[in-house]
Amino acid sequence: MLAAVRPWAIVFVLGGMLGFVLSAIGGEFVEERALFGPSESASSRRYMISLLEHEPQTLIALSPKTDVVSRALQFRGAEEAQGTVTPLSLTYLGGRTAGSLSVHIYALELRSNDGRRQFFPLALTLLEGKVIRRE
Amino acid sequence: MNRLRAGLSILVFVAGIGGGSAVQQLFDPPSPPNPYRTLPLVPEPAASAQVASLLVANDAIGLSRTLDIQLLQRLASSIEPLVDIDEVFFTGATERDGDILSAYVAGGRAGTGQRASVGIVLRVRDGKVIGVN
Numbered sequence: 004m005l006a007a008v009r010p011w012a013i014v015f016v017l018g019g020m021l022g023f024v025l026s027a028i029g030g031e032f033v034e035e036r037a038l039f040g041p042s043e044s045a046s047s048r049r050y051m052i053s054l055l056e057h058e059p060q061t062l063i064a065l066s067p068k069t070d071v072v073s074r075a076l077q078f079r080g081a082e083e084a085q086g087t088v089t090p091l092s093l094t095y096l097g098g099r100t101a102g103s104l105s106v107h108i109y110a111l112e113l114r115s116n117d118g119r120r121q122f123f124p125l126a127l128t129l130l131e132g133k134v135i136r137r138e
Numbered sequence: 139m140n141r142l143r144a145g146l147s148i149l150v151f152v153a154g155i156g157g158g159s160a161v162q163q164l165f166d167p168p169s170p171p172n173p174y175r176t177l178p179l180v181p182e183p184a185a186s187a188q189v190a191s192l193l194v195a196n197d198a199i200g201l202s203r204t205l206d207i208q209l210l211q212r213l214a215s216s217i218e219p220l221v222d223i224d225e226v227f228f229t230g231a232t233e234r235d236g237d238i239l240s241a242y243v244a245g246g247r248a249g250t251g252q253r254a255s256v257g258i259v260l261r262v263r264d265g266k267v268i269g270v271n
Contacts, residue, residue, distance in 0.1 A: 122239070
């Protein structure tokens with residue numbers, strides 16, 4: 004029985020490996036370079052949404068490895084920021100990718116609790132999918 | 139019999155490709171949808187385009203005549219760690235209540251000699267650059 008199934012299992016696993024690789028390459032190509040120029044990366048979009056939604060765990064996962072105190076500071080900052088601002092808009096202004104380094108720029112519109120509106124940009128620099136600089 | 143076997147092999151192989159692709163999606167999920175409003179993009183403002191061309195032309199005198207000292211100081215910190223800029227790309231701009239945020243990516247060499255890229259955003263109002271981020 005096992006001997007009869009083995010060739011089919013091998014064919015399935017080979018197909019699976021090819022599918023995994025093609026999907027990874029295709030996704031990367033569409034996301035980072037695309038036929039239409041560089042486009043927004045999934046990591047930078049996820050980072051921005053986590054920043055606006057105050058999700059420190061995602062922010063830490065998308066940042067280079069840091070020490071425990073820095074991570075605690077991020078959790079504390081996210082807790083204290085809860086409910087202080089309401090995001091109104093998030094606009095991707097474009098970016099560039101060169102090798103494993105990419106820069107993605109956003110415009111943010113927020114309303115603070117006292118009703119003031121803020122409109123400002125944020126540029127993310129990513130190295131291999133991790134945000135190494137935010138300004 | 140052989141044709142049936144060959145057909146089944148192809149079917150199993152294609153099913154494997156689908157399975158592998160599905161597993162890859164689990165490891166690397168696609169971009170989450172943007173839950174917020176998106177502002178429309180606008181053309182590059184002339185004032186920020188001028189600053190960008192002065193940067194790539196390495197024209198310090200032109201920059202000193204175009205931006206005041208506060209803006210120059212902010213620009214200096216936003217181009218760090220670049221010491222030699224050889225390309226500046228306009229990536230997009232958007233407008234809110236008369237303020238245009240005009241975004242660029244500058245590329246060049248850092249002090250260490252390594253290539254680097256930085257994002258620069260110029261805030262334009264009434265045809266003038268009034269802020270640098």
